[in-house]
Amino acid sequence: MTKDQQAPKRFLAIVEEIRSIIEEEQIKIGEKLPSERSLSERLEVGRPTIREALRSMELLGLIETRRGEGTFLADFKRHQLVEVLSTFILQRxxxxxxxxxxxxxxxxxxxxxxxxxxxxxxxxxxxxxxxxxxxxxxxxxxxxxxxxxxxxxxxxxxxxxxxxxxxxxxxxxxxxxxxxxxxxxxxxxxxxxxxxxxxxxxxxxxxxxxxxxxxx
Incomplete structure (x- = not known):
């Protein structure tokens, strides 16, 4: 398998790793996530990759970004569509x-x-x-x-x-x-x-x- 063919899997893996950090640190709805820099260092990937993963999670309503403040965990359970999509998209x-x-x-x-x-x-x-x-x-x-x-x-x-x-x-x-x-x-x-x-x-x-x- 080529490097490019591995890219989608790596991308999904990063999103899943971010979710694991949220669970492990017991980040609650409305609380702030680690910074892009921190996530980049912990997951050993570039900040552009982290930024893209966060953007995708934001599109699903899992997190929300506040300009000048950071990224926060959203109340995604209110959105049935988000629950369905996240179940299938973010797992395997x-x-x-x-x-x-x-x-x-x-x-x-x-x-x-x-x-x-x-x-x-x-x-x-x-x-x-x-x-x-x-x-x-x-x-x-x-x-x-x-x-x-x-x-x-x-x-x-x-x-x-x-x-x-x-x-x-x-x-x-x-x-x-x-x-x-x-x-x-x-x-x-x-x-x-x-x-x-x-x-x-x-x-x-x-x-x-x-x-x-x-x-x-």
Whole structure:
């Protein structure tokens, strides 16, 4: 296994180690966590890695950061969604696969919803994104995914997608590549034509490329 392939597991391990520190030191809701510097020294990893792990925990509502004060343990038990996600995301390496499957599930559901809703399929955003791919050769990957989730008009699905995307560590925050152009263009075309099966087929081809890049 390469160093890059080990990265997701190491990331999840760091999050779990931070949770262990919280339990061992019996840090209560509202109390302050050790500083980034302290965590970095104790876990023997760089501060940017600690910062990213804390940011991810904050997205799940497990902790909260107060500017100029530090990081504090949040009352995450109030949020059922947080409990469900933290159970699956923060426990084992197997959860990486669960996260990826969950992300894809929400993306496919959004595509199906758009293709079954004429108003959503006729939104000008699909032509606009297609034009970017055709004339500029690239588009921001996350723009496409986010627009699809928004167009599906499922706010809960959108929220879950943002959370699982963070833990999946897929490279959505980048411009599409030349290899992606064909399946991505066909996905956008078939969204507008309400061709659900074709749209899903090209979506799978497109995301396979992105996931392969994320593993390399």
């Amino acid at each position: 390496q197997q959860s990486v696969d669960d996260v990826r499957k969950t992300r894809r599930m929400h993306e496919r559901a959004a595509i199906s919803e758009i293709c079954r809703n004429e108003a959503a399929a006729k939104l000008p955003v699909w032509e606009s994104l297609y034009a970017q791919v055709l004339h500029e050769g690239a588009v921001w990957r996350e723009d496409v995914m986010r627009e699809m989730l928004v167009a599906s008009e499922n706010r809960l699905s959108l929220k879950i997608w943002f959370l699982v995307k963070q833990y999946d560590q897929i490279h959505y925050d980048a411009l599409s590549t030349e290899e992606e152009a064909e399946p991505l263009a066909q996905l956008l075309i078939n969204l507008g034509l309400q061709n659900e099966q074709q749209a899903l087929t090209h979506y799978e081809k497109w995301v396979d490329i992105i996931e392969r890049e994320s593993r390399e």
